[in-house]
Amino acid sequence: MIDASHLDILDTGLRLAVPLIFAALGGIWCERAGVFNIALEGSILGGAFGAALGAIIWQSPWAGLLVGLGSAALVGVLLALMTVHLAINQMVAGIAANMFVLGLTSFLARIAFAGGSASATVPGFSKLAIPGLSSLPLVGEIFFKQDVLLYALYLMVPLAWWLLFKTTWGLNLRATGEYPRAVDSAGLSVYRIRFLSVIGSCMVAGLGGCYLVLSQVFLFTEHMSAGKGFIALAALILGRWNPIGAVAACLLFGLSDALQLRMQFGNPDVPYQFFVVLPYVASIVALVVFAGKIKPPAATGQHYQRGGK
Amino acid sequence: MNTLLRAVYGLRMLWAVLAAFLVGSGLILATGHNPLRAYAALFEGAFFDYYGLADTLVKMCPMLLAGLAVIIPMRCGLFNVGAEGQIYIGALASAAVALYLPEIHWLPHLLLCLVAGMLGGGLWALVPGYLRACRGINEVIVTLLMNYVGINVVSYFVSGPMMQPGAPYPYSPEIPAGLQLPLLLGDADTHAGVLIALALCLVLFLVLRYTTLGFSMNAVGKNPQAARYAGMSIKRHLMLSMVVGGSVAGLAGAIEVLGVKYRLYHLFSPGYGYDGIVVAFMSGLNPLLASVSAFFLAGLSTGAQFMQREIGLDVTVIDALRGLIVIFVAAGLAWKYVVPPKAVRQAARANPTALTGELR
Numbered sequence: 001m002i003d004a005s006h007l008d009i010l011d012t013g014l015r016l017a018v019p020l021i022f023a024a025l026g027g028i029w030c031e032r033a034g035v036f037n038i039a040l041e042g043s044i045l046g047g048a049f050g051a052a053l054g055a056i057i058w059q060s061p062w063a064g065l066l067v068g069l070g071s072a073a074l075v076g077v078l079l080a081l082m083t084v085h086l087a088i089n090q091m092v093a094g095i096a097a098n099m100f101v102l103g104l105t106s107f108l109a110r111i112a113f114a115g116g117s118a119s120a121t122v123p124g125f126s127k128l129a130i131p132g133l134s135s136l137p138l139v140g141e142i143f144f145k146q147d148v149l150l151y152a153l154y155l156m157v158p159l160a161w162w163l164l165f166k167t168t169w170g171l172n173l174r175a176t177g178e179y180p181r182a183v184d185s186a187g188l189s190v191y192r193i194r195f196l197s198v199i200g201s202c203m204v205a206g207l208g209g210c211y212l213v214l215s216q217v218f219l220f221t222e223h224m225s226a227g228k229g230f231i232a233l234a235a236l237i238l239g240r241w242n243p244i245g246a247v248a249a250c251l252l253f254g255l256s257d258a259l260q261l262r263m264q265f266g267n268p269d270v271p272y273q274f275f276v277v278l279p280y281v282a283s284i285v286a287l288v289v290f291a292g293k294i295k296p297p298a299a300t301g302q303h304y305q306r307g308g309k
Numbered sequence: 310m311n312t313l314l315r316a317v318y319g320l321r322m323l324w325a326v327l328a329a330f331l332v333g334s335g336l337i338l339a340t341g342h343n344p345l346r347a348y349a350a351l352f353e354g355a356f357f358d359y360y361g362l363a364d365t366l367v368k369m370c371p372m373l374l375a376g377l378a379v380i381i382p383m384r385c386g387l388f389n390v391g392a393e394g395q396i397y398i399g400a401l402a403s404a405a406v407a408l409y410l411p412e413i414h415w416l417p418h419l420l421l422c423l424v425a426g427m428l429g430g431g432l433w434a435l436v437p438g439y440l441r442a443c444r445g446i447n448e449v450i451v452t453l454l455m456n457y458v459g460i461n462v463v464s465y466f467v468s469g470p471m472m473q474p475g476a477p478y479p480y481s482p483e484i485p486a487g488l489q490l491p492l493l494l495g496d497a498d499t500h501a502g503v504l505i506a507l508a509l510c511l512v513l514f515l516v517l518r519y520t521t522l523g524f525s526m527n528a529v530g531k532n533p534q535a536a537r538y539a540g541m542s543i544k545r546h547l548m549l550s551m552v553v554g555g556s557v558a559g560l561a562g563a564i565e566v567l568g569v570k571y572r573l574y575h576l577f578s579p580g581y582g583y584d585g586i587v588v589a590f591m592s593g594l595n596p597l598l599a600s601v602s603a604f605f606l607a608g609l610s611t612g613a614q615f616m617q618r619e620i621g622l623d624v625t626v627i628d629a630l631r632g633l634i635v636i637f638v639a640a641g642l643a644w645k646y647v648v649p650p651k652a653v654r655q656a657a658r659a660n661p662t663a664l665t666g667e668l669r
Contacts, residue, residue: 038449078636082636082639082640082643086640086643087643088639088640088642088643089642091388091449092388092590092639092642093639095390095586095635096632096635096636096638096639097636099583099586099587099631099632099635100629100632100633100635100636101632102628102632103625103627103628103629103630103631103632103633104628104629104632106625106628106629107336107623107625107626107628107629110623110625111339111340227453227454227457230450230453230454231454233450234450234454237447237450271465271468271469273461273462273464273465273468274465276457276461277457277458277461277462280454280455280457280458281458283450283454284451284454284455284458287440287446287450287451288440288444288446
């Protein structure tokens with residue numbers, strides 16, 4: 001029988017999955033265009049830092065959202081310059097961007113926020129109940145009494161699917177990831193598509209960071225992304241570079257995280273480390289079990305060079 | 310003119326580091342400090358102070374080994390981001406052998422401790438190596454995720470079964486004095502592990518440069534199809550390179566326990582595994598140059614503390630600076646010195662067999 005404690009796990013699981021879903025959507029955008037984005041982690045962190053900074057300076061969550069998106073876009077510009085224009089190995093470029101963002105945000109946090117490595121409490125988004133839907137039995141409270149960013153996510157997932165698979169824009173994007181030479185001969189700029197995709201991808205992932213700061217913990221702490229970007233990467237592989245599949249995988253990871261938190265409190269005699277590693281182990285096991293034979297977009301990870309050089 | 314350009318190109322890592330320092334001085338200015346004074350304090354403390362230099366050498370050891378742990382698989386085209394986890398598991402295995410093996414003569418016992426560390430790190434790296442070679446699963450994601458697992462495994466052991474009774478903080482009992490690596494510089498902390506790391510560095514350089522194994526690893530990394538056509542087993546090379554890389558990282562963990570801490574601590578590594586990535590890229594995947602880049606990066610960490618003490622600038626500026634260095638070095642990798650087409654045509658006319666557009 002479903003009771004309140006099960007619903008509680010569902011609620012926690014959803015909230016833990018949201019940053020992952022944003023990051024995974026961003027990652028899909030980028031990898032469908034042919035660029036491997038390991039800097040999702042750095043984008044989340046950059047977005048979180050910007051969100052805290054903007055929200056504190058202007059005392060408004062909306063300002064936080066804008067600054068968060070802007071700083072995630074800067075991470076994207078950096079990554080796009082390195083991967084699309086300088087043709088640096090995409091893994092190397094992503095790791096470099098992650099290390100830079102981690103170092104820079106830790107450093108700036110000490111200058112910007114008087115409290116050392118953590119910021120003061122920031123004004124966040126408050127929960128809005130959607131009339132009617134929120135009074136549904138069982139699920140109404142969980143899904144329809146949330147904040148603006150989560151409602152935006154509800155719209156973004158089907159929108160991403162529609163854009164990717166049902167529009168010319170999506171067809172061009174997918175072609176850029178599968179066979180860029182064909183896109184080039186059709187008269188479109190591969191560089192331009194990839195450049196904009198990387199920036200957009202980092203901004204969407206940055207929304208995950210904004211959600212962390214503005215809707216969940218209401219402050220910034222050093223390295224608060226804590227590997228979420230990498231779990232999102234595993235999720236989008238599991239979801240086979242499809243927004244709907246990736247959302248399912250993220251929800252799975254979010255629920256396993258919620259479950260481990262619950263079990264951690266329920267079983268104080270079992271060492272907590274067993275539960276902490278659960279989401280990571282679940283990601284690896286899921287990769288092994290489900291991702292055996294699937295192929296990423298064919299040109300992902302390869303630099304495209306125009307002309308037969 | 311051509312030789313000048315070549316010299317400039319050959320020193321591109323140096324330009325990258327200088328560019329990073331230049332941008333970094335902007336960060337320091339933003340905090341209201343004088344960048345020149347900050348850098349002076351940093352370098353004086355790191356390289357010209359007796360205890361500072363000793364500390365730099367102590368930090369160089371794990372960074373260098375972690376760098377080698379990245380370089381070896383990278384030669385086969387694999388990116389090992391998991392040195393951090395491998396360091397932890399190596400330290401765990403080594404501490405377990407040091408603490409729980411019945412007492413034997415110190416020399417074989419010490420060697421067993423080091424071997425245990427290597428085995429631990431190697432087996433931990435076998436998992437991503439196998440998954441990549443046989444199942445085609447991206448090694449970057451698996452090694453990254455396994456870091457979090459490895460750190461928590463050590464955390465479990467030192468706060469549970471291996472915890473020193475009555476300790477205020479999770480750490481293991483002290484390892485016997487006979488198993489602690491001897492110190493090299495009188496009363497400073499520099500231990501014999503530094504020599505092990507440097508020796509390993511030289512051995513690896515020779516193996517990668519002059520042996521068939523080194524050649525075939527390069528072949529697998531640069532052109533897998535050609536390597537397979539020449540009869541090399543790609544799967545075996547991928548797994549082997551990952552295991553060897555992991556065992557070098559495991560050795561770093563063992564040396565941290567036996568030479569620096571004398572105990573296994575919860576969260577003992579401040580990210581040496583990730584520093585290894587920086588070391589590897591700054592050296593251009595050359596094990597000998599890796600010792601130089603590890604020495605330099607270790608100096609940054611040591612010097613940062615001097616800098617904080619002398620002028621009150623926070624040590625996190627060094628984290629940002631390290632990130633900048635990686636970015637500029639990565640950008641430097643993209644910079645290929647291309648001979649102008651006209652010069653190529655002339656060279657081709659003069660010597661038709663040596664047609665190349667790129668200098669190495």
